[in-house]
Amino acid sequence: MGGGLAGMMAGIALQQAGQNTAIVSQGQNALHFFSGTFESLQAPPVRLAELLSAAGIRVHYREGVRLMPLGTFKEAALSLDDIDLFPVPRFGKRVLIVNFLGYHDFFSSFLAEGLENQGMECRIRFLNLQELDNAKANGEMRSVQIARSMDRIWEKVVQEIRLLLKDEDTVILPQVFGLSDVTVPGRIRQAIPARVVFVGTMPPSVPGIRTQILLRRRFQLLGGTFLMGDEAVRAHEYEGVVHSIATHNLDAHYLEADNFILATGGLFSKGLRSNPFQISEPVLDLDIDHPEDRNDWYNPTFSAEQPYMGYGVKTDEKLHAVKKGEALKNVYAVGSILGNTRPELGSGAGLAIRSAFAAVDEILRSAQNDKSAQNGKEDYV
Numbered sequence: 249m250g251g252g253l254a255g256m257m258a259g260i261a262l263q264q265a266g267q268n269t270a271i272v273s274q275g276q277n278a279l280h281f282f283s284g285t286f287e288s289l290q291a292p293p294v295r296l297a298e299l300l301s302a303a304g305i306r307v308h309y310r311e312g313v314r315l316m317p318l319g320t321f322k323e324a325a326l327s328l329d330d331i332d333l334f335p336v337p338r339f340g341k342r343v344l345i346v347n348f349l350g351y352h353d354f355f356s357s358f359l360a361e362g363l364e365n366q367g368m369e370c371r372i373r374f375l376n377l378q379e380l381d382n383a384k385a386n387g388e389m390r391s392v393q394i395a396r397s398m399d400r401i402w403e404k405v406v407q408e409i410r411l412l413l414k415d416e417d418t419v420i421l422p423q424v425f426g427l428s429d430v431t432v433p434g435r436i437r438q439a440i441p442a443r444v445v446f447v448g449t450m451p452p453s454v455p456g457i458r459t460q461i462l463l464r465r466r467f468q469l470l471g472g473t474f475l476m477g478d479e480a481v482r483a484h485e486y487e488g489v490v491h492s493i494a495t496h497n498l499d500a501h502y503l504e505a506d507n508f509i510l511a512t513g514g515l516f517s518k519g520l521r522s523n524p525f526q527i528s529e530p531v532l533d534l535d536i537d538h539p540e541d542r543n544d545w546y547n548p549t550f551s552a553e554q555p556y557m558g559y560g561v562k563t564d565e566k567l568h569a570v571k572k573g574e575a576l577k578n579v580y581a582v583g584s585i586l587g588n589t590r591p592e593l594g595s596g597a598g599l600a601i602r603s604a605f606a607a608v609d610e611i612l613r614s615a616q617n618d619k620s621a622q623n624g625k626e627d628y629v
């Protein structure tokens with residue numbers, strides 16, 4: 249349940265291990281806002297590196313900082329290949345920032361101001377591309393629409409940038425390349441005689457959507473079933489074991505399985521819901537640890553860390569979801585629905601990936617135990 253990073257990772261790992269898996273995925277997830285940096289992960293563990301590489305997702309690792317959309321720098325480590333990581337918050341002397349006429353989701357002047365504060369000299373230029381005229385006329389100058397054109401016309405963009413380039417050592421471009429062809433950012437870097445840095449735009453995130461598409465493609469290629477746009481609405485449970493779930497689109501046809509993984513995200517993705525009195529988990533009504541008094545849920549200082557962001561469903565040490573104080577035997581909770589309840593698994597993408605792998609390992613281990621027990625019985629007979 250849930251086709252974000254955690255659900256996709258679990259689904260792919262299960263398919264790879266020979267399990268039949270279906271993912272019910274309601275809609276937009278945090279990958280649509282992905283910066284391209286995997287929080288709380290350093291160099292990728294071998295298993296993750298192999299999974300990403302098989303899916304066609306290119307990552308690299310270096311301890312350093314990355315350039316943010318408003319010209320500031322932020323610590324980063326494991327990142328998608330098109331995100332540059334620098335040892336210090338400065339990377340050149342003279343910078344050409346290239347934007348597209350009519351595109352307002354890339355903040356070139358803020359970016360220039362931030363870089364100038366770091367002692368870099370910036371020049372901003374706008375390309376007026378006739379290929380974007382339709383998008384402009386229809387008011388669709390958003391990152392994904394532009395990215396769809398860019399995969400076709402990136403060579404022309406490169407030619408225009410080469411003409412614009414004077415004595416700059418760095419060219420900055422909005423991250424609207426490589427939506428359908430992961431090799432495009434690398435080819436742009438090779439074709440421009442200066443360092444090329446891609447910088448995040450307003451969501452939706454093009455590298456995030458590309459990551460989501462590649463993960464889904466890999467899952468389906470391995471034989472997984474992806475039920476897009478559907479929603480798990482309730483589970484049928486008896487004595488601590490869930491037998492099936494009902495979904496919105498399948499109506500009275502229930503999805504039966506040996507195991508269920510709840511990867512429906514936190515409050516942001518409606519994996520958790522709230523009203524003035526309680527925070528709840530809508531599919532299984534799982535236990536959530538939060539103070540009774542609503543005034544304790546938040547910090548009145550808006551920009552402070554907010555307690556409610558850390559609330560998540562309760563699990564036992566093997567990530568079995570807990571309901572009315574009892575662990576459900578075949579339901580696992582993974583990803584951001586855990587909130588900060590499992591700090592040892594990290595946060596952000598690190599939490600999504602580590603918890604997904606941990607639940608998959610537990611499912612495979614219990615399947616193996618069941619098989620051994622079955623074989624033992626047969627031997628005895």
Ligand SMILES: Cc1cc2nc3c(=O)[nH]c(=O)nc-3n(C[C@H](O)[C@H](O)[C@H](O)COP(=O)(O)OP(=O)(O)OC[C@H]3O[C@@H](n4cnc5c(N)ncnc54)[C@H](O)[C@@H]3O)c2cc1C
Pocket residue numbers: 249250251252253254255272273274275276277278279281282283284285286287288478479480481511512513514516517518519531582583584585595596597598600
């Ligand atoms: C805006 C934002 C930006 C972020 N950026 C980063 C970043 O750059 N780097 C980083 O490391 N971390 C980032 N994070 C943290 C992020 O939570 C994790 O990295 C990770 O992507 C979470 O994945 P998830 O699968 O647990 O949840 P989600 O990505 O939230 O996915 C849950 C999915 O489940 C679906 N769903 C919900 N209810 C149901 C239901 N009943 N049935 C079926 N489907 C359902 C939702 O529609 C959604 O598609 C960001 C988080 C947010 C909110």
